[in-house]
Amino acid sequence: MPQHVVVTRSATEHAHTAEILRRVEAAGVSDVRVLTNDRITSPKGETEREAYARAKATLAVVVAPPSQLKPQPIPPSADWRLDLARGCPAHCQYCYLAGSLSGPPITRLYANLDDVLAPISSLSGTGSVTTGDAARGGEGTTFELSCYTDPLGIEHLTGSLATAVEQVGTGHHGDGASLRFTTKFDAVQPLLALPHGRRTRVRFSLNATEVERFEGGTASMPRRVAALREVALAGYPVGLTIAPVMPVPGWQQSYGTLLDDVAAALAGVTDLDLTAEVITHRFTPGSKEVLTGWYPRTRLEMDEASRSSKRSKFGGIKYVYPRETMTELRGWFTEQLAARLPAARLLYWT
Structure with missing residues (x-):
């Protein structure tokens, strides 16, 4: 639940903003400001941690710029990425967005929802991940909604996720597309009765108990697992995003459980x-710097000396587990998923 909501001038021109503000008011948020311009200022604090806390407690209703409206390929997850918002209200100490999103971690909700969803129609039938793939072609052209946000964590304030699910489920954008998103939250009730047409895959980010302590402000693992059952019973395709896997002491028993x-x-x-x-x-030098500023007392292991470094195609460096550890982890999960969850299709490992 945010403490502060700001609305840019341009956002007020979109009908979806009225729905967001209705939900914000119903949620009891009292600090709502409508700006006279489109400039979101960085929250101030005496320390980086205080500025971070203020930013995490702030939602901004903005218009997605043209650069955000151009879908990008997002392998190995999906053919294309669509952003309903940018930023996440959770407090994960390993946050994948740290270092990849510039500026303070304010969650920006996109008011021009129709523009965000419009490319689904034109891009259906294109892509290099599921489109035309022998194993995953039944999913059609896939659109990932959770690359830069957790859409379920903010759905009570936006309604954007339900709109997307219903539009794709009823064929508003044609019959060749499907949506997918990952969440660490469990408030799935608004989705259960939607006409989803089995065209949205709801995935839950799950982990060992020892890793859950790094995921502040999220639903507990038992609640996520219970929500997984709810959406599966409602007919949704479902998924497990087991991430980030860490070889904590006794990891085989923890992940087995x-x-x-x-x-x-x-x-x-x-x-x-x-x-x-x-x-x-995995982590990058940039994400480590940001995360240790946000969480100066974190006990998350980010020791470059115990990792292997890999370079991206753009020259960036990320630190992953050594080859021996990765081989052991991959072998165990491949074997145990087949043994304990034979119905699950392992899409990829990384």
Whole structure:
């Protein structure tokens, strides 16, 4: 729940802003300011941590710029990326957005929702991940909604996710597209009765208990697993995003328990369509600098000396686990997913 909401002048010109403000008022947020311009100023604080806390407590209703309206390929997850918002209200100490999004971590909600969703029609039938792929072609052209936000965590304030699910589910953008998103939240009730047409895959970010302590402000693992069952019973294709995998002490037992909990939750679900994506922890020099500023007392392991470095195609460096560790992790998850969750299709490992 935000403490502060700001609305840019341009955002007031879009009908979706009225719906956002209605939801903000219903949620009891009292500090709502409508700006006379489109400039979002950085929150101030005596320390970087204080400025971060103020930014995390702030939502901005803005107009997505043209650069954000041009979908980008997002392998290995989906054909294309669509952004309903930019920024996340959670407090994950390993945050993947740190270092990749510039400026303070204010969550920006996009008022021009129709413009954001418009490319679905023109891009259906294109892409290099699921479109035309023998294994995943049944998903059609896929659009990832959670690259730069957790859309379920802000859905009570936006309604944007439900609009997208309903439009794609009813064929508003044609019959060749599907949506997918990952969440660390469990407020799925507004989605359950939507005419989703099995064209939205709801994935839950799940992890070992020892890693959950790094995920502040999110739903607990048991609540996420329970929500997974709810959406599966409502007919949605579902998925597990097991990330970020960390080889914590006793990790085999911890992740084994997690897989068993998921299996128990999904028992008896008919027409189950279940996928799994497994992503190991990694960080960049830039993200480490940002995260240690936000969470100066974190106990998250980010020791370059114990990692292997990899260069991206653009020359950036990221630190991943050594080859031996990665081989052990990959072998275990491949084997145990097949044994404990035989219905799950492992889409990729990274």
